[in-house]
Amino acid sequence: MDEEVKTQTVPKREKALNLMKNIVTWVVVAVAVFMMIFTIISATTLNRNDRSLFGLKMYKVLSDSMKATDFAAGDLVFVKAVDPATLKEGDIVSYISQNTENFGETVTHKIRRLTTDAEGNAGFVTYGTTTDTDDEKVVTYPFVVGKYQFHIPKLGYFFDFLKTTPGYIVCILVPFLLLILSQGLTSVRLFKQYKSEQNAALEEEKAKLAAEKEETQKMMAELMAMKAQMEAQNAQTAQPAQPAQPAQTAEPAEAEQPTTEPAEVASEEPTAPAEPAETAETQRAE
Known part of the structure; x- marks a missing residue:
């Protein structure tokens, strides 16, 4: 019973560890991706009057002039481009300062009232809520x-x-290094698992082949034993009991037959015929 409980507990523990590893990995990935996105955004759009993200411009607050009511130094404000003619008293606007102390900087202050400058251009009187002091210059529409x-x-x-x-090191490099390390460890673990499974499969195949070989040898031994037994039985049936042979009797001697040789017959040689007499003409010629 205790062994069954242990075997059930180990897979659950491994499953929980794998789940935690996956969660940590995805958190690291998310952090690294977000850090990269934030870095790109900060480098391309932060405090840039000519850049926006989804129609919004971002500015870092440099002072506590609006801390009393809205935001403080270090906060990030989001501003949307609008028609200046639609702005009214109480709206908070960002503008390019023409004041002496912060000329050219982007300032975000509240509109106290609508007015015109010395040249008759429409604009606004702005102020910081912390000091409640009006800004030096009237903010006209172009700014x-x-x-x-x-x-x-x-x-x-x-x-x-x-x-x-x-x-950069803490927010971008370290998360990516952790991600690479995590993926490397995961790859090593999967490779070891693959090798162990492969070795187990090979060992199982070897054991199977050895068992088949042993079974084959056993069958061969049985077949050889059966063959020897059949040969012994065939040898016994092929040799029946032989009957006793009778005694041999003496054969009578064959009578000698006399041999007769035929008598030789003398043959006489024929005599040569007499030469004919020469003709009369031959004699005359002589």
């Missing part, structure tokens, strides 16, 4: 960047940190 939408506290400091070397 209005957009209307304030919302802010994220202290995110401006984080973007500034991302631009530094320690920020």
